[in-house]
Amino acid sequence: MAKIRIGKLTVLSLLAIFVAGRSVKAQRAAAFFPEKDLVTTGIYYYPEHWSESQWERDIKKIADMGYEFVHLAEFAWFRMEPEEGRFQFAWLDKVVGLCAKYKVKVLLCTPSATTPAWMRTNYPETFIMDGHYIRGEQGTRGLGSIVNPVYRRFVERIVTEMAKRYGRDGNVIGWQLDNEPDAKPDYSPSSQEAFRQWLRGKYKTIDSLNVAWGAAFWSQWYNSFDQVIIPNTNIVNWWGNNPHALLDFKRYSADAQAEFLDFQAGILRDNISKDQYITTNYLAVSTGADPRRARQLDFATYTAYPNGGGENLGDLGYRLGNSRLILFASEYYKSVGGATGVMEIQPGQVNWGSSSPLLLPGAVRMWLYHNFGAGGRIACSYRFRQILYGAEQYHSGVIRTDGVTLSQGGEDYVQFMKEVKELRKRYKPGARMPEKLAARSTAVVWNLENYWTIDRQKNNQQWDAWNYPVKFLELAKSFGAPVDVVPETADLSKYKVVIVPAYEMADPALVQKWSDYAAAGGQLVITCRTATKDRMGHFPEAEIAAPISGLIGAHVKATDMPSNSAKGEVLMGSGRYGWNAWGDLLVADKNTEVLATYNNQFYKGTAAVVTRKAGKGSVTYIGVNTDDSRLEKDVLRAVYEKAGAETEDYPKGVYVYWRDGFFVAVNYSSENYTMNIPDTGRVLIGEKTLKPAGVLVWSE
Numbered sequence: 001m002a003k004i005r006i007g008k009l010t011v012l013s014l015l016a017i018f019v020a021g022r023s024v025k026a027q028r029a030a031a032f033f034p035e036k037d038l039v040t041t042g043i044y045y046y047p048e049h050w051s052e053s054q055w056e057r058d059i060k061k062i063a064d065m066g067y068e069f070v071h072l073a074e075f076a077w078f079r080m081e082p083e084e085g086r087f088q089f090a091w092l093d094k095v096v097g098l099c100a101k102y103k104v105k106v107l108l109c110t111p112s113a114t115t116p117a118w119m120r121t122n123y124p125e126t127f128i129m130d131g132h133y134i135r136g137e138q139g140t141r142g143l144g145s146i147v148n149p150v151y152r153r154f155v156e157r158i159v160t161e162m163a164k165r166y167g168r169d170g171n172v173i174g175w176q177l178d179n180e181p182d183a184k185p186d187y188s189p190s191s192q193e194a195f196r197q198w199l200r201g202k203y204k205t206i207d208s209l210n211v212a213w214g215a216a217f218w219s220q221w222y223n224s225f226d227q228v229i230i231p232n233t234n235i236v237n238w239w240g241n242n243p244h245a246l247l248d249f250k251r252y253s254a255d256a257q258a259e260f261l262d263f264q265a266g267i268l269r270d271n272i273s274k275d276q277y278i279t280t281n282y283l284a285v286s287t288g289a290d291p292r293r294a295r296q297l298d299f300a301t302y303t304a305y306p307n308g309g310g311e312n313l314g315d316l317g318y319r320l321g322n323s324r325l326i327l328f329a330s331e332y333y334k335s336v337g338g339a340t341g342v343m344e345i346q347p348g349q350v351n352w353g354s355s356s357p358l359l360l361p362g363a364v365r366m367w368l369y370h371n372f373g374a375g376g377r378i379a380c381s382y383r384f385r386q387i388l389y390g391a392e393q394y395h396s397g398v399i400r401t402d403g404v405t406l407s408q409g410g411e412d413y414v415q416f417m418k419e420v421k422e423l424r425k426r427y428k429p430g431a432r433m434p435e436k437l438a439a440r441s442t443a444v445v446w447n448l449e450n451y452w453t454i455d456r457q458k459n460n461q462q463w464d465a466w467n468y469p470v471k472f473l474e475l476a477k478s479f480g481a482p483v484d485v486v487p488e489t490a491d492l493s494k495y496k497v498v499i500v501p502a503y504e505m506a507d508p509a510l511v512q513k514w515s516d517y518a519a520a521g522g523q524l525v526i527t528c529r530t531a532t533k534d535r536m537g538h539f540p541e542a543e544i545a546a547p548i549s550g551l552i553g554a555h556v557k558a559t560d561m562p563s564n565s566a567k568g569e570v571l572m573g574s575g576r577y578g579w580n581a582w583g584d585l586l587v588a589d590k591n592t593e594v595l596a597t598y599n600n601q602f603y604k605g606t607a608a609v610v611t612r613k614a615g616k617g618s619v620t621y622i623g624v625n626t627d628d629s630r631l632e633k634d635v636l637r638a639v640y641e642k643a644g645a646e647t648e649d650y651p652k653g654v655y656v657y658w659r660d661g662f663f664v665a666v667n668y669s670s671e672n673y674t675m676n677i678p679d680t681g682r683v684l685i686g687e688k689t690l691k692p693a694g695v696l697v698w699s700e
């Protein structure tokens with residue numbers, strides 16, 4: 001590979017950054033989590049924030065509370081390498097030793113998210129540049145330029161030192177890489193160059209790029225890759241930007257992020273025991289980093305802070321948190337390594353919310369059960385002690401500011417950990433999902449690329465690009481369905497119902513796959529905004545959504561996106577449904593059944609929802625997006641009926657799961673809900689009537 005000179009370093013071409021990860025295959029998650037353990041609990045501890053004289057007391061307390069692992073070293077680079085090239089691990093050795101003494105495992109974290117002062121001062125190029133070409137600087141975290149070779153060299157060295165020291169320690173169970181990797185946009189010279197390299201790799205010739213980017217528009221045409229710069233909405237306004245170039249910038253940033261994680265994972269793998277796992281903690285709502293792009297993680301975890309203000313359910317919602325956070329993340333992150341869990345669960349009030357209410361007692365426990373019910377294998381929280389200083393001094397810990405008293409979240413956690421120990425005693429190997437649930441098994445097909453492209457060109461203030469697919473997950477859960485959020489490459493044949501919500505960019509092969517699924521007996525639901533663009537975000541030279549018109553048995557003649565105050569109405573049977581965000585006007589083919597029509601506006605009588613038999617299965621197209629989702633819910637219910645599945649009707653915020661032989665229900669709503677469990681059902685935890693923040697675990 002060609003050598004190029006960057007700054008003080010001679011490094012391999014940046015192209016190397018984007019070639020496939022190291023040859024060692026990622027191990028898979030299941031091996032690290034014996035099913036009988038159900039879930040493993042842990043807590044973040046930052047010994048560097050506390051007097052050494054308190055370490056032993058703290059670790060003992062962690063063990064006494066019932067935690068099974070301690071999460072260490074996340075932001076401690078300054079302590080491990082106080083001066084360039086001088087390493088100091090005695091302090092960490094001591095804490096790791098204390099963990100062994102008190103029989104708690106250790107999860108180590110690579111410290112790449114916070115660089116030490118010597119690096120910030122001597123190598124300013126290790127920071128990203130923002131969209132105004134201003135360098136990041138001293139004062140926060142997560143501003144390292146992950147494609148900068150100098151930063152990389154330092155990361156490689158510290159990770160190697162840590163891996164050599166702790167990679168064979170039998171009490172260390174695994175490694176978390178970095179902190180909440182989120183593929184921040186980086187406009188620095190290193191990133192400009194890496195972006196061009198990425199484009200060269202993708203397009204080979206500049207004219208292919210010109211075509212893909214539609215560069216004939218507004219004279220954007222390039223003569224060579226050297227002329228290309230990162231599209232920058234900060235400088236030229238959002239409408240002045242090229243959506244195809246921006247899409248590629250998102251893809252490049254996500255690839256760079258994934259490759260940076262794979263780079264760290266590769267260093268670890270060369271030095272650690274195969275019994276230690278490698279993961280990272282993505283944001284629950286990760287709009288930049290794409291967890292499915294990393295190839296070297298054993299599995300992915302997520303961080304969940306459900307209560308930072310914002311819209312939640314009912315009068316008590318502001319004390320219960322956003323019910324959709326764990327709901328989506330717990331299914332989505334499974335698609336990486338087959339298992340997931342929560343690496344940071346909010347333990348109480350946070351310092352960054354739009355308000356900071358006390359949580360309803362039991363809320364933390366309910367979130368922990370939500371993660372548990374959804375199959376979570378890890379239940380870890382940020383953080384043990386509330387810190388006395390710094391940006392997060394108003395952020396709760398499970399221990400209060402006195403260093404010894406449990407917070408409400410701490411009490412919740414202790415209760416959960418005791419209960420998990422009881423549940424482990426009742427675990428029976430080999431439990432199979434009950435037939436009535438398997439009959440409703442559902443996949444929601446989703447990927448981040450569609451979020452990016454729709455979010456950039458929403459054409460409609462009301463379209464919520466993140467929550468639109470989540471609403472279908474939520475609806476399926478209201479029927480009591482087990483739901484996976486899967487990539488388009490997933491095997492769909494094991495699902496009775498497959499929902500494809502607003503999958504904007506598709507190609508004929510993918511449409512064929514959906515078609516095959518229905519032909520083989522699956523119930524396929526496709527919604528508006530699907531297959532309206534090719535993979536580069538262009539419209540096909542054909543009618544709207546032409547690639548799926550045969551599959552759905554209808555043609556999208558036009559789309560209405562009325563104002564927020566418009567009062568659109570759809571009629572389905574005798575039901576009337578309001579809408580005003582998005583409505584495809586459909587022309588149904590001869591053998592296609594019209595399920596719902598628009599009931600007012602100048603196109604009254606036009607089809608809004610259609611369905612057709614397709615081979616042994618069916619295809620249903622929902623062309624309208626309603627605010628309250630009543631219409632979508634009624635359409636979906638009929639689809640489950642077609643699949644021969646009985647459905648439940650759980651209220652909003654009540655989620656029911658089955659895992660490893662246990663049924664688990666949680667209640668985020670502000671009302672009591674009484675769960676109807678069969679006479680043979682045996683309540684293990686909680687009560688049949690779930691109060692707000694209530695939890696019920698039973699077996700049948």
Ligand code: GAL
Nearest residue numbers: 179180303305344350382395
């Ligand atoms: C998370 C982050 C933690 C901590 C926490 C505060 O997003 O990973 O390090 O800052 O937020 O709520």
